[in-house]
Amino acid sequence: MASKAAVKVTVTGAAGQIGYALLFRIASGQLLGPDTPVRLSLLEIPPALKAAEGTAMELDDCAFPLLAGIDITDDAKHAFDGVNVALLVGARPRTKGMERGDLLEANGGIFKPQGEAINAGAADDVRVLVVGNPANTNALIARSHAPDVPAERFTAMTRLDHNRALSQVATKLGVSVSEISRMTIWGNHSATQYPDLFRAQVGGRSAAEAVGDDAWLRDTFIPTVAKRGAAIIEARGASSAASAANAAIDHVYDWVHGSDWTSMAVVSDGSYGVPEGLISSFPVRCVDGQWQIIQGLEIDEFSRERIDASVGELAEERDAVRELGLI
Ligand code: NAD
Ligand code: LMR
Numbered sequence: 001m002a003s004k005a006a007v008k009v010t011v012t013g014a015a016g017q018i019g020y021a022l023l024f025r026i027a028s029g030q031l032l033g034p035d036t037p038v039r040l041s042l043l044e045i046p047p048a049l050k051a052a053e054g055t056a057m058e059l060d061d062c063a064f065p066l067l068a069g070i071d072i073t074d075d076a077k078h079a080f081d082g083v084n085v086a087l088l089v090g091a092r093p094r095t096k097g098m099e100r101g102d103l104l105e106a107n108g109g110i111f112k113p114q115g116e117a118i119n120a121g122a123a124d125d126v127r128v129l130v131v132g133n134p135a136n137t138n139a140l141i142a143r144s145h146a147p148d149v150p151a152e153r154f155t156a157m158t159r160l161d162h163n164r165a166l167s168q169v170a171t172k173l174g175v176s177v178s179e180i181s182r183m184t185i186w187g188n189h190s191a192t193q194y195p196d197l198f199r200a201q202v203g204g205r206s207a208a209e210a211v212g213d214d215a216w217l218r219d220t221f222i223p224t225v226a227k228r229g230a231a232i233i234e235a236r237g238a239s240s241a242a243s244a245a246n247a248a249i250d251h252v253y254d255w256v257h258g259s260d261w262t263s264m265a266v267v268s269d270g271s272y273g274v275p276e277g278l279i280s281s282f283p284v285r286c287v288d289g290q291w292q293i294i295q296g297l298e299i300d301e302f303s304r305e306r307i308d309a310s311v312g313e314l315a316e317e318r319d320a321v322r323e324l325g326l327i
Pocket of ligand 1: 010012013014015016017018043044045048089090091092110130131132134157158161170174189194227239240241244
């Protein structure tokens with residue numbers, strides 16, 4: 001039986017594929033737990049409002065006891081007014097002939113006004129997760145237009161990469177994913193990301209040692225995880241949706257309820273040589289509803305090079321959006 005006040009959860013791109021895989025799970029209580037009612041706000045662009053209404057009809061038809069209301073809008077100010085959890089999923093995908101600068105600019109047109117709307121109206125405890133790609137840099141854009149919201153409330157999603165890495169290692173070692181701890185994704189949610197098996201543990205030793213196969217780690221594991229998104233697109237003819245929605249649920253659930261060790265892209269405080277202000281994936285723990293970068297890890301040379309490469313890409317993306325006047 002629900003006992004708390006309803007939490008407002010805003011989902012952008014609500015009529016898209018991830019939206020469809022996400023909304024029912026949020027409304028059923030999997031995002032915030034079985035005691036927390038939710039009010040959903042669905043933000044879409046005008047041509048997709050009708051489809052969002054259709055999804056809302058289906059949500060009604062589920063008769064979820066925790067669903068306290070649904071609101072559908074194309075107005076970001078309205079969607080983010082009083083928001084507690086903002087899931088920024090809608091983004092402009094790269095289309096044929098589009099250069100990277102065009103993609104960043106198109107997304108700037110989405111994430112700048114959304115950042116401003118969050119700044120103007122979000123609840124004091126707002127938590128933001130950016131899923132729409134390029135996720136880290138879109139989060140940076142939104143954050144830079146929300147100066148009144150603490151920077152640590154803006155995060156981007158690398159939990160799908162984290163879960164993919166867990167699954168690959170579990171299969172390789174013939175163990176359950178639950179036997180693997182301390183998995184870490186460093187850097188950007190892109191092909192340069194670094195899934196780190198030297199920090200991960202299985203059976204009390206490093207996962208890299210347990211695997212005992214440097215060539216597999218370097219030539220199979222890392223590229224498989226880093227290019228999994230492209231492999232899914234190739235196989236499905238559409239980008240990952242249910243697994244992305246699942247990762248978004250994991251990310252927010254752990255942020256709110258706590259986690260000893262997970263991967264989140266968060267604003268850097270300079271830890272591990274990642275320039276301050278970049279939104280980069282780190283190993284984090286979540287305590288009392290707040291994330292903290294796990295400190296004191298020794299980084300070997302192999303890992304250092306890969307972290308630096310991915311962080312270098314994030315710095316280039318930051319410089320590009322800065323030149324475009326988006327931050
Ligand atoms: P989709 O194209 O099915 O849906 C996107 C939706 O966003 C569309 O309904 C569109 O109308 C809407 N939209 C566009 N601009 C908007 C705006 N300004 N405000 C509100 N809504 C807007 O895409 P999808 O498969 O749901 O994927 C969404 C995003 O998530 C993509 O950028 C994708 O690349 C990204 N993604 C990220 C990860 C990750 O791990 N971080 C994983 C998978 C997908
Ligand atoms: C994924 O990792 O599955 C997505 O980010 C891929 C994409 O480009 O949408």
